[in-house]
Amino acid sequence: MLRVLTINLVVGLLLLTGCALSPQVVSLNPELDMNNFNAVGAGKRVALQVIDNRPGRVVGSRGGIYADTSLITTTADIASPVRTEFAAALNKLGFNVVTAGDTADADLRLLIDALEYKTAGGSVIRSIETAATLRTIGKVGKREFTGRYRATKSKDVVKTPGPEENEVLINAVISRVLERALEDQALLEFLRDG
Numbered sequence: 001m002l003r004v005l006t007i008n009l010v011v012g013l014l015l016l017t018g019c020a021l022s023p024q025v026v027s028l029n030p031e032l033d034m035n036n037f038n039a040v041g042a043g044k045r046v047a048l049q050v051i052d053n054r055p056g057r058v059v060g061s062r063g064g065i066y067a068d069t070s071l072i073t074t075t076a077d078i079a080s081p082v083r084t085e086f087a088a089a090l091n092k093l094g095f096n097v098v099t100a101g102d103t104a105d106a107d108l109r110l111l112i113d114a115l116e117y118k119t120a121g122g123s124v125i126r127s128i129e130t131a132a133t134l135r136t137i138g139k140v141g142k143r144e145f146t147g148r149y150r151a152t153k154s155k156d157v158v159k160t161p162g163p164e165e166n167e168v169l170i171n172a173v174i175s176r177v178l179e180r181a182l183e184d185q186a187l188l189e190f191l192r193d194g
Contacts, residue, residue: 021062021070021160026167028078030085030175034092037182041094044192046108048090049100050083053111053135059170060117062160063126072117072166079112086110086178093182095191106191107139110181117170121156128161129154130169132177136187140194147187151177 062070087097098104114133121127131152138145153173161169181187 023070024062024072024163024166025075026059026072026163026170027075028081028171028174029167030082030171030178032085032089032175032179032182034089034182037089037093039092039094040188040192041090041096042192043094043096044106045096045098045102045104046090046106046191047100047102047104048083048087048097048108048110050079050086050110051112052077052079053113054115059115061119062117062166063119072170074115074170078115082110082112082174082178085175086181089178089182093188105140106194108191109137111135111137112174115170115174117166125156125158126160127154127156128169130173132173134177134181136181136184138187138190140190143190143194145187145190147181147184149177149180149184151180 057073057076059072059074062072090097100107100109112132112134114131116129116131118129118131119126120129129152131150133148133150135149136145136147138147151173153169153176155169
């Protein structure tokens with residue numbers, strides 16, 4: 001009887017351990033699709049600054065019984081890779097991107113306000129939703145332009161995604177929200193014309 005009880009206890013512990021998900025750290029490396037964009041910048045110099053404005057590095061939880069141990073966080077510096085890709089995109093649009101503080105025709109601050117990862121659903125098929133929110137603040141002389149952009153993506157999965165797949169999902173949504181900002185003709189015209 002004691003042996004059966006011990007076996008049941010071990011099996012139960014193994015099942016519980018299988019439900020616990022380990023934490024993950026993802027790196028941001030957005031890739032923007034610039035194929036359908038036209039060069040409109042006319043060589044105007046834009047001083048670009050990207051700020052991680054989130055309250056913390058946690059993006060969300062992978063779920064499971066121990067949600068607090070299955071957290072997904074970003075690496076410490078997400079502003080640099082976002083700035084690199086956004087600057088390259090602005091350059092392709094015909095602007096001349098310079099470092100914040102340098103002499104420029106316009107100043108542009110891009111604030112990453114939120115990066116989210118949520119799971120929902122049953123034990124077989126789960127839905128993962130990722131979301132990103134950012135703001136732009138443009139300045140030309142005393143004039144100012146503000147914009148707010150949000151993107152969401154959903155995916156149904158059978159197996160809980162590993163770190164590589166989650167990194168792809170999170171990068172896809174940050175890439176999409178950056179493209180949304182670049183699709184804002186009012187922002188581009190402000191940077192070009194003031």
